[in-house]
Amino acid sequence: LDKAMYDDIFDTLSAAALKPLRDYYRVKADYANICLFVRAHAMNDIEILKRCALPYGTISIKSFEDAFTQSIDEFMLKFKGKRYERVVTEGLGYYSQRGITTVLESLAENDLSQYLRERKGDVFSIWPLLWYINAKLSEISTIRLIISARLNNLDKDIILERLKQK
Numbered sequence: 001l002d003k004a005m006y007d008d009i010f011d012t013l014s015a016a017a018l019k020p021l022r023d024y025y026r027v028k029a030d031y032a033n034i035c036l037f038v039r040a041h042a043m044n045d046i047e048i049l050k051r052c053a054l055p056y057g058t059i060s061i062k063s064f065e066d067a068f069t070q071s072i073d074e075f076m077l078k079f080k081g082k083r084y085e086r087v088v089t090e091g092l093g094y095y096s097q098r099g100i101t102t103v104l105e106s107l108a109e110n111d112l113s114q115y116l117r118e119r120k121g122d123v124f125s126i127w128p129l130l131w132y133i134n135a136k137l138s139e140i141s142t143i144r145l146i147i148s149a150r151l152n153n154l155d156k157d158i159i160l161e162r163l164k165q166k
Contacts, residue, residue, distance in 0.1 A: 002032060006054050020119070020126050027083075027115060030057035031108035034088060037064045038101055041072065072096055087111050102162075113138060 006029060013022045033053050040049040046068050053061045067075045072092055079088040091104025113134055120131035142163065149159045 003052060003054060006056055010056050018126065020130070024112075024116070024130060026056060026058050028112060029054040030059050030084065031087070031112065033057050033059060033061070033064060034084065035101060035105055035108065037067070037075070038072070038092065038095060038104065041068060041075075042099070084111075109138070 006025070009025055010022070013025070036052055037049060040046065040052075046065065049064060049068065050061075053064060055061055063078070067078060072095065076088055076092050079085045087104070087107040091101075091107045094103040095101055116127065116131040116134050119125075119127035122128070145162060146159060149162070
């Protein structure tokens with residue numbers, strides 16, 4: 001489903017001269033592929049990676065496939081000194097300790113928000129609108145998380161911990 005959505009997005013963006021949107025979705029695709037890699041690696045199923053990886057990011061699918069036989073720690077080293085280093089190091093560090101990808105996903109989401117926040121001052125471009133839409137989607141996600149947790153009678157401390165990760 002994600003792949004079909006990204007196919008449509010990049011088909012539309014290639015017809016339009018909207019470089020900022022392409023840049024944003026490339027970063028988003030990279031994070032989606034990093035998270036997919038971790039899940040596929042955990043299941044030891046490279047076919048999932050081959051079938052579902054998004055070809056629109058700045059990191060080639062081939063590099064994910066090549067890294068598949070390596071450990072998660074070796075995979076982390078590939079990002080040393082690169083744009084995604086902090087998110088990958090912290091997120092995969094947590095994953096290595098607890099086997100949970102939610103921190104990686106939250107860090108990726110936060111990094112995308114920061115990416116937009118840094119560009120929202122360019123008022124004669126599409127960046128402020130992208131930032132606003134992303135902020136609203138984040139608020140909706142937070143509200144949905146709180147309501148779902150409360151309906152399932154989760155402890156307040158667990159809810160607060162999850163919100164901190166967000």
